Amino acid sequence: MHSSVALLTILVLAAFTGYEVISKVSTTLHTPLMSGANAIHGVILVGAIIVTGHADTPLEVALGVVATVLATVNMVGGFVVTDRMLEMFGARRRPAPLERDGADRG
């Protein structure tokens, strides 16, 4: 398959995947999901590393450094804040279910 069609195929598949995997999200999770997706697009850090790694002039290096800092804030901050939002789902476990027989109904 020619590479540009292969690329398009990947793009289309990724778009459908992204759409489908979150189609059943409940309202409670909207904000954490938005935060998690935001953290994932912080992977532009890879792009920043690449361009800074090829920068020649001082201006290019400076711009590259700026991009790297910004991308890192997005990525690292994004995953940490998402984890924090989700803490409340992990910590507050419901009390262990009481046994069926002799369950205290009163």
Added chain:
Amino acid sequence: MKGLAAAGLAADGATGTATWVDVAYLVAAICFIVALKGLSSPRTARRGNLIGAAGAVLAVAVAFASEHPRNLAAIVAAIVVGAAVGVPAARRVPMTAMPQLVALFNGVGGGAAAVVALLELGGLDRGVPLVAALFTLVVGSVSFSGSALTFVKLQELMTGRPVTFPGGPYVFGGLAAVAVGLAAAVYAVGGAGGPAGALATATVAVSLLVGVLFVLPVGGADVPIAISLLNAFTGMTVAAGGYVLQNSLLLVAGTLVGAAGTLLTRLMAAAMGRSVTSILFGAFTARAAGPAGSAEQRPVRSVGPEDVAIQLGYARKVIVVPGYGLAVAQAQHTVRELADTLTARGVEVLYGIHPVAGRMPGHMNVLLAEAEVPYDKLKDMDGINGEFASADVALVVGANDVVNPAARTSPGAPIFGMPILNVDQAASVVFLKRSMRPGFAGIENELLYDRRTALLFGDAKESLSKVLAAVKNS
């Protein structure tokens, strides 16, 4: 600096990366997909996020290992600085400020993508990669400034109300056209002048303005939806950047976020009962000088049975407030089943019976006794009113006036002076109603619009059955 896109493409169109790099990036992409899927369900959400983080770390490690970047010290230093800023911000900011923090992170992500595109401009010739780079430049800048403005709005550094001015839509449209025109000009000269070129700089400047104008007319409660849309935009710019750099991971990750973010924006708007276009552009067509919308436009938090099930499942104490709607739907047996299921999970369930709940005194008691609800769980108003403050969820089933705060606060209301059940003291309130129609007294209930209140629309018996099924499934 030679464009990486040009350097990466061999004659047959194959990219120059080694196989192990592609495989490693594929693993990272899989981590992101798993992360998004995990984030859609409470049980797997936290784990999903960690998997996403692992994928991100892998991607960065592979980038270093495969690219052998120059200016290594500068890059590492930049990453350290970024982490030193991002981590404390994420950990110390109060929970109520979460949305604006996400906005900030999104904005800098868009900015990063735009700068990356800027750096690539000089090395590209006319062609699809240059278009992609220009797309990233414009949309990344829009996302950057738009997100910054949403931060300002949410942080209440400026008014939360929609800001409009005469001719607003035309200014916005005009500037957007100018931005696109400037980008086209950059394309025409083949990206010459690189990052410092006058045309490129002008494109960025105008795009920043467009981002501001995009968010200005969005009103306070709708701002999170604008953030979600900008989040999707940033995802798209990352994908475009991936195309420019011939990096499959950026392409996939960016597309995942762009697609997921777009759907999430529509879901968030739907949960508010609004459409995305009315949120973004509604302020322009709103009737002049109207107060924040008439009754049918005021947003309410509409939720699904799964959401209610989650809230109930994680509660320690739930108080059920039955009303006429329970009787109409004959839902008393279903509500008792739900209460039993919750009790078996360690949740304390009580019933608060208002003297005039239903159409006659004792109506509710009769119904619930018929459903064999234990007598000691049925509390009258005096017995239950003190309990609401320590209740996690007040589940109001088909009741309205008996919980309407207007009885306390509005001297003109027909129900003024009537003692009510203090559901507004509970940590959160869930109303099961068939529609937004007012209750017996025919007046508005402000509690329906409260931030802590969620509405599950539908027939009481149907809704309770769905909630019960969801609780049993969780």
